[in-house]
Structure formats: structure tokens, C-alpha cells
Amino acid sequence: MSLLSLAIAAPRPLGPPGRPVLGNILDFGRDLNGFLERCAREYGPIVKLRMVHRAAYLIADPELNEYVLLGNYRNFVKHQMFFSRVRRVFGWGLLSADGDQWRKQRRLAAPGFHRDRIAEYGRIMSDYAAELVGEWRDGEVRDMYVDMRDIASKVVARALFDEDVAGDVAEVGSAMDDLLGGITERMLHPLVAPDWAPTRNVRRYRRAVARIDKLVARFMSQHRKNLDERGTLLAMLMQARDEDGKPMPDAQIRDEAVTLFVAGHDTTATALSWTLYLLTQHPQWQATLHAAIDQTLAGRAPQAADLAVLQAVEWTVRESMRLYPPVSLVARQAVDDCEIGGYPIAAGSLIYISPWAMQRDPRYFNDARDFKPERWSDGLDSRLPRYVFMPFGGGPRTCIGDRFAIMEAVLLLASFVQQFEFEYAGDKPPKPFASITLIPVGGVPVRLKRRSGATGK
Ligand code: HEM
Numbered sequence: 442m443s444l445l446s447l448a449i450a451a452p453r454p455l456g457p458p459g460r461p462v463l464g465n466i467l468d469f470g471r472d473l474n475g476f477l478e479r480c481a482r483e484y485g486p487i488v489k490l491r492m493v494h495r496a497a498y499l500i501a502d503p504e505l506n507e508y509v510l511l512g513n514y515r516n517f518v519k520h521q522m523f524f525s526r527v528r529r530v531f532g533w534g535l536l537s538a539d540g541d542q543w544r545k546q547r548r549l550a551a552p553g554f555h556r557d558r559i560a561e562y563g564r565i566m567s568d569y570a571a572e573l574v575g576e577w578r579d580g581e582v583r584d585m586y587v588d589m590r591d592i593a594s595k596v597v598a599r600a601l602f603d604e605d606v607a608g609d610v611a612e613v614g615s616a617m618d619d620l621l622g623g624i625t626e627r628m629l630h631p632l633v634a635p636d637w638a639p640t641r642n643v644r645r646y647r648r649a650v651a652r653i654d655k656l657v658a659r660f661m662s663q664h665r666k667n668l669d670e671r672g673t674l675l676a677m678l679m680q681a682r683d684e685d686g687k688p689m690p691d692a693q694i695r696d697e698a699v700t701l702f703v704a705g706h707d708t709t710a711t712a713l714s715w716t717l718y719l720l721t722q723h724p725q726w727q728a729t730l731h732a733a734i735d736q737t738l739a740g741r742a743p744q745a746a747d748l749a750v751l752q753a754v755e756w757t758v759r760e761s762m763r764l765y766p767p768v769s770l771v772a773r774q775a776v777d778d779c780e781i782g783g784y785p786i787a788a789g790s791l792i793y794i795s796p797w798a799m800q801r802d803p804r805y806f807n808d809a810r811d812f813k814p815e816r817w818s819d820g821l822d823s824r825l826p827r828y829v830f831m832p833f834g835g836g837p838r839t840c841i842g843d844r845f846a847i848m849e850a851v852l853l854l855a856s857f858v859q860q861f862e863f864e865y866a867g868d869k870p871p872k873p874f875a876s877i878t879l880i881p882v883g884g885v886p887v888r889l890k891r892r893s894g895a896t897g898k
Contacts, residue, residue: 454498454784456480456489464491473875474769474797481798487782490793495522497791498781501802505782506794506828509773510836515540517773517792519838526627529636529650530620532696535841536704543838549681549689550697550841553674559844561672563745565599566849570856571742579891582866584884586714590614593710594702596849601701602660603673612652619649621707625876657698661691674701701842708767709846711878712832713853714871715765716758718885719812720858721865726814727858729753731892734859743855748848751855756817758850762832764812766796769879771834796831797875805829862890 457480459465468476469492477499480488486502500506509517524537531537535546552558573592577583594613598604623646627633634640636647660675668676678694689697720727733753734743743751773792780786803809805825806816822830833840840846857863866888871881 452784454487454489455484456491456499457484459491462493464493465497466492474795474873474879477770477793477795478798478801481795481802487784490791492791495789495791496787497793498784498786499793499795499798500781501795501798502782503799503826503828506799506831506835508781509792509794510771510828510834510838513779514836514838516776516779518776520772520774520791522774522791523628523772526633527624529647530624530653530703531700533693534696534700536700545683546693546697547837547841549683550678553677554841554845556844559848560745562596562600562845563748563848563852566596566852567742567744567856569595569599570853574856574860577861577889577891579889582886582888585717585863585887586710586871586881586884589710589713589717590617590707592853593706593713593849596709597702597705600845601674601698601705602657602664603671603675604660604663613656616649616652616656617703617707619645620653620703621876621878621880622646623649628877653699653702654695657695657702660698661694674698704840705842705845707878708842709849711765711767711880712758712762712846712850714881714885715767715873715879716761716850716854717857717863717887718865718871718881719761719764720757721863721887723812724862726757726812727862730757730858731862734855738855738859743852743859745848745852747855748851751851752818753814754851754855754858755847756814758847758854759817759830759832760812760814763800763806763830764810765873765879766800766832767878768832768834769797769873769875770795771831794831796834797879799829799831802829860892862892864888864890 457465457468460467465476480490480499481501486500486505488499488501490497490499500509518539519537524531528537533542535543535550538546569592573588591614594617598613623642626642634643636643661679664671664673664675664679668679675694675698678689678697681689720730730753734751737747737750748755771794773794775786775788775790775792778786778788781792786792800806801809828835833843833846864887866886867883869883871883871885874880874882
């Protein structure tokens with residue numbers, strides 16, 4: 442059936458009313474996840490939205506998610522409007538590239554994330570966890586979001602660059618804050634000043650990119666001195682050769698390195714921050730974890746080889762990512778006219794899939810809003826339709842770092858919980874704010890209580 446006859450014959454999907462001119466764009470800025478969740482429940486499985494003049498659709502159905510992310514993925518490319526606004530950060534790296542260029546880059550980067558390779562990074566993760574836990578004092582209150590960002594940036598920097606960013610953490614942290622601020626602005630605001638504009642915000646954003654670029658350039662030049670002896674992700678990118686035997690241009694290596702650095706640390710940091718917050722709200726589950734960890738590890742520090750037996754820790758991370766998916770929105774743009782679920786979709790339309798809304802859907806999860814890690818203990822994973830639980834996205838563009846992230850989250854959390862109990866020390870809960878990751882606004886202030894007899898050496 443042609444699109445024209447479909448357009449005439451098919452009913453239009455319904456959706457919430459939008460504002461004159463702006464459409465639903467302000468709803469996105471105010472409370473993106475809450476808004477999309479309400480839309481999915483009220484109007485799903487396809488919800489009609491509008492972003493200023495552009496048609497947009499929220500898809501909230503496992504089969505249709507699969508169709509967009511896998512079945513017809515070539516017709517649904519990355520959100521070009523957004524990525525063109527943040528080209529300065531991500532360039533044409535894996536996250537933002539499309540088509541043949543993306544396919545080639547993904548092929549070249551994939552070996553760096555192979556299971557065996559990831560296992561080697563387990564040591565880095567355990568070492569940094571021990572270092573952080575060594576700094577924690579009994580009874581002190583610390584913002585876990587700050588600590589998790591620091592540790593996650595150290596882990597990814599070591600795996601990527603073989604560099605200890607300890608000396609640069611303050612520099613990297615503040616550059617990242619400015620960078621994420623700039624990215625969020627470009628993601629959520631309809632009218633953002635162009636990159637050349639001499640405004641304060643744009644200047645801060647440009648400076649942040651320049652600082653990260655400088656760091657990456659330094660790491661690249663250090664690598665050149667002894668490339669063959671390095672076992673890092675950066676070395677792998679620098680040594681990669683395409684079918685014609687050509688290396689990646691330096692600019693492309695920079696784009697991939699910055700992409701992996703940005704994509705690889707704030708995601709894991711938010712996952713761990715929300716997990717620790719949830720643990721403070723569920724002391725009984727903390728006790729369950731203590732017992733499981735003590736029994737499995739008998740006081741020694743967790744290692745990559747323990748992953749398979751630290752199941753209760755993994756359920757905890759999964760459950761936390763179900764309720765607070767670090768990437769709470771997956772966005773695409775239709776290349777050609779097409780149809781989704783019988784509805785005509787015009788070329789250029791924006792397509793949104795909300796892991797937040799899917800993973801809180803009571804059709805798939807009992808007590809969907811409750812934190813119940815034990816729900817993952819009896820094969821829920823294999824009973825759920827695919828493309829319901831999707832913290833790492835899905836299809837060919839699924840997260841390349843998913844194994845890395847799970848291993849990191851499980852090893853770090855096991856080390857923390859082995860030695861400490863966590864008590865929430867804030868006046869009100871952190872507020873989830875959907876930027877490029879799901880930021881806990883207000884931080885996650887936690888009082889640390891050393892467990893008696895904890896060693897973990
Ligand atoms: C809990 C941690 C993480 C979460 C929840 C997460 C989530 C995601 C999601 C949902 C996507 C797909 C986005 C889309 O389809 O538009 C993605 C892609 C990606 N992630 Fe992750 N991620 C995490 C950790 C990491 C780590 C540790 C790395 C690297 C070290 C990484 C690197 C990437 C890259 C490069 C892509 C783009 C892949 C491609 O398009 O080929 N992520 N991630």
C-alpha cells in the first residue's frame with residue numbers, strides 16, 4: 442500500500458494537545474520522563490507529538506520498538522537535529538554516526554569490547570573501588586553522585602587511555618559538568634545559540650570541549666611513543682585498519698575516544714548513584730546483599746571471576762536501571778516515508794522510545810514502581826517480551842559498552858556494600874532529570890556506616 446493511500450485510509454495516532462507553535466517541546470523540558478510515561482499509558486502504543494513544526498511519535502510497544510531498532514533500523518537514523526547541535530563534542534563517533542560510516546566504525550571498535558578483553562578491565566575496576574572505599578570514613582556524609590562520577594571517569598580513562606586521571610579529576614569533572622550542561626541545553630531547548638555565538642553559555646561549552654580535546658590529544662601523543670605495548674581501547678583504535686589497510690584518521694580517533702569517554706562514564710555513574718540511593722531506601726535488601734556478599738567472597742575483594750556468583754548484586758543493578766534507566770530516552774529520525782504499526786510516518790519525523798515508560802509499565806512488571814531486585818531471580822528476563830527491559834537500547838546500535846558497564850557496576854557495588862552500610866542523609870529524594878543521562882538533581886548525600894568486621898582486602 443502506498444504511503445498516500447495509507448495516509449488516507451489509516452487512522453492517525455492520538456496524542457496530548459501541544460502549545461501553539463511550540464507543540465510539546467516545553468513538556469519535554471519540564472518533566473520528560475513523567476510526560477512520556479503519561480502519554481504512553483493514555484494514548485499508546487503510538488503517540489502523536491509535535492516538536493515545533495516537526496512531527497514526532499512516541500512508540501511504546503515491544504514489537505514496534507523492535508521494528509524501529511532492529512527490523513527496519515536502516516530507515517531510523519540517529520536524531521540528526523540533536524547530533525548536529527553537539528557535533529563539536531561527539532564529532533562523527535559511534536554514538537552519532539550513521540550508515541556505512543557507523544557500520545565501519547562499529548566493526549573496528551567491537552574487538553575492544555569482546556568478553557575476554559572486558560575481563561581484563563575487571564582488575565582496574567576492583568583497584569579503584571578499593572581506593573575509594575579506603576577514603577571513606579565511618580559516619581561521614583558524602584555525595585555519592587560526586588564519588589561515582591569520579592570513580593567512573595577514572596575507570597574509563599584507565600581502560601581507554603591507560604592513564605590515571607587522578608591528577609586531572611577536578612579538571613575533567615568541571616569540564617564534564619560544563620559539557621553536559623551544554624549538551625542538555627542543546628537537547629531540550631528549542632532555541633539554542635549557535636556554536637559561534639559570543640554568549641557566556643556558548644563560550645563555557647566551547648571551552649569545555651577544548652579542555653577535553655586537549656586531554657585526549659595528550660593521551661594520543663603519549664600512546665604514539667609505545668603503541669604496541671599498550672593494551673588500551675585507544676591503542677586498539679589507533680592500530681585498527683580498515684579493509685584497505687588504512688588507519689583511522691586522527692580526527693576520527695579523537696571522535697571515538699571522546700565518545701567512549703563521555704558515553705562510558707556518566708552512564709555508569711548515574712546507574713550506581715541511583716542504585717545506592719535505592720539501597721538507602723531498602724535496608725532489608727542491603728542486609729540481603731551483605732549476607733550474599735559475605736558468603737560468596739568470605740572477606741576478600743570481588744574480582745571479575747566472581748561476576749557469575751554475585752547474582753544478587755546484578756539483580757540490584759538491573760532493578761535500579763529498570764526504575765532509573767541512565768539513558769531514559771532513545772531517539773531516532775525517519776529517513777524515508779514509512780509506516781509504523783499501520784500508521785503513516787513522514788520522512789524527517791522524530792521517533793522516541795522511552796525505556797523509562799516501558800520499564801515502569803504494569804503490563805510487564807508487578808508492582809512496577811517498587812524496587813524489588815528479587816523479581817529478577819526466577820528467569821523474568823527470559824519471560825519478558827524483548828524490547829521491554831532495554832537500559833542499553835537494542836538492535837545493531839545497542840550499547841557497545843553494556844558488558845563493561847554491568848561488570849563495573851557489579852564489582853564496584855559489591856566492594857562498597859561489602860564494607861559499608863548506606864543511610865540517606867538528604868532532606869528530600871534526588872529528583873531525576875533527563876539530560877543525556879538521568880541526573881539525580883540535588884545529588885545523593887549518604888551517611889556511610891562501616892560494617893563491623895568488614896575487611897575486603
Ligand atoms: C550503565 C551504563 C550504560 C548505559 C545505561 C548505556 C546505555 C546506552 C544506550 C541506551 C545506548 C543506545 C543509544 C541509542 O540507541 O540511541 C548506548 C550506546 C552506546 N554506548 Fe552505552 N551505556 C552505558 C555504558 C557505556 C559504556 C561503559 C561505554 C563505553 C566504554 C558506552 C559506550 C556506548 C557507545 C559508544 C554507544 C553507541 C553505540 C553505537 O551506536 O554503535 N556505554 N548506551
